[in-house]
Amino acid sequence: MQISIVIPLLNEQESLIELHDWIAGVMQSNHFVYEIIFIDDGSTDASWRTITELSTKNNNVKGIRFLKNFGKSQALHAGFKAAQGEVVITMDADLQDNPEEIPGLYKLIKEDGNHIVSGWKKKRYDSIITKNIPSKLFNWAARRTSGVKLHDFNCGLKAFKNEVVKNIEVSGDMHRYIPVLAKNAGFSKITEKVVQHQARKYGSTKFGAERFINGFLDLITIWFVSKFGRQPMHLFGALGVLMFIIGFAFSLYLGIDKLYLNPTGRLITERPEFYIALTAMLLGTQLFLAGFLGEIMVRSRKNDTRYTISNKINV
Structure with a gap:
């Protein structure tokens, strides 16, 4: 299998059919052999029913449902464990990530030999005060602390070689730092690609301002673990x-x-x-x-x- 698309979600029922159809269209037009793995992180709406219906229409659709909300990192961990594709691509379910970017991400992994390609939402459609400015500050701190030179650690659109996701442990709230975890595991070929960011079409964001505080705390944790985790x-x-x-x-x-x-x-x-x-x-x-x-x-x-x-x- 060429591509596994891992999509964690929480209460995104309204966007799932449109997202699936968009991804399937891109896959078919590029003749990719693929799978779409939806991880329902304890949704309370009809998201799981929608995933079930999509799987009956498209055998490439797979689903994992958590008993309750465990968090994005745990959802990605489950998706990575199930992924079978040579290239694993993660994206959010809110239609803010553009599936048209998938062929370019795939090429940067398969043809250019990168371990990870991270999306960079250079032009954003989020609030300047509540998201853009805190995000820039957070990304600056992450670059300085981790040594991984990425502009956008928070971008959900990323591509990985299969061996990367099978050899890293994503826990807690460490999904922001998967490139750092990969680098610490020896996967050093990390690059980024400018990707299109789209305004949210349905619902509202599931993350508040507290995610930046938690992000900085996680940054300290991952710095400590990377330097002293094996030999405290x-x-x-x-x-x-x-x-x-x-x-x-x-x-x-x-x-x-x-x-x-x-x-x-x-x-x-x-x-x-x-x-x-x-x-x-x-x-x-x-x-x-x-x-x-x-x-x-x-x-x-x-x-x-x-x-x-x-x-x-x-x-």
């Missing part, structure tokens, strides 16, 4: 040793001062340096133990299921 002792152990050395140095100073320099002075416990030394040594011990426990958890953790599937179609 390198961070916590180093900080613990540093704090312990600081505390020991203060203790040594207090001991020498009391024994040789000022034996008739104040008691050691009456001096502020004593409490600095005690606090530093306790913190050092705790940080070292945190690193040690982190190493044990990393080595003993098992893959856990982060979502519950209630129905499947053709998967």
